[in-house]
Structure formats: structure tokens, C-alpha cells
Amino acid sequence: MDxxxxxxxxxxxxAGNGKSNAMEAIQxxxxxxxxxADRLIKEAGGELGxxxxxxxxxxxxxxxxxxTPVNVILMHSMDHxxxxxxxxxxxxxxxxxxxxRARNT
Numbered sequence: 001m002d003x004x005x006x007x008x009x010x011x012x013x014x015a016g017n018g019k020s021n022a023m024e025a026i027q028x029x030x031x032x033x034x035x036x037a038d039r040l041i042k043e044a045g046g047e048l049g050x051x052x053x054x055x056x057x058x059x060x061x062x063x064x065x066x067x068t069p070v071n072v073i074l075m076h077s078m079d080h081x082x083x084x085x086x087x088x089x090x091x092x093x094x095x096x097x098x099x100x101r102a103r104n105t
């Protein structure tokens with residue numbers, strides 16, 4: 001497996017973990033378990049940070065003149081990362097809505 005494909009799979013792995021954590025965090029907030037929701041969101045951020053670090057390495061290589069061959073797996077990993085980051089951002093907002101609702105009841 002070449003380095004680009006290996007990096008793409010690492011991005012997919014960490015982005016998927018982050019997305020899963022964010023989705024779990026929403027469910028915890030829905031159940032009123034906000035400390036656990038906050039922990040999971042923090043964990044999601046850590047996983048997404050790892051995925052983003054791999055993406056940044058590719059970008060730095062490209063900016064430094066090292067051409068990155070593009071393949072479907074790499075494109076999928078970038079798509080997966082961006083989608084997962086959006087899910088995490090929306091999860092934060094949804095959790096805050098649940099938290100606000102819990103305070104007002």
C-alpha cells in the first residue's frame with residue numbers, strides 16, 4: 001500500500017471515529033447526560049484533529065512541490081473528513097439546544 005492510500009485510510013479512520021463520537025454525544029444530550037455529551041464532543045474534536053493533521057501533511061507536501069497523486073480513496077477521505085467536521089459542528093449546536101431546553105424545564 002503506498003503512502004497516499006495509507007494516509008487516506010488514516011484520515012477515514014479518525015474522521016469516522018470523530019463523527020461517531022459526535023453522533024453519540026447528541027444521543028447523550030438527548031438523554032440529559034450533558035457531561036458525557038461534552039466528553040464525547042471533546043473526543044470527537046481530538047479524532048478530527050488527528051485526521052486534519054494527516055490532511056495538513058499532504059497539503060504541506062503539495063505546497064512544497066511534492067505532487068500528490070489523486071485517487072478515489074484520497075478523494076473519499078477528504079469528503080469524509082469535511083462531512084465529519086460538519087457533523088461535529090452541528091452536534092455542538094444540537095447539544096446546546098438540548099442543554100437550553102433542560103434548563104428551561
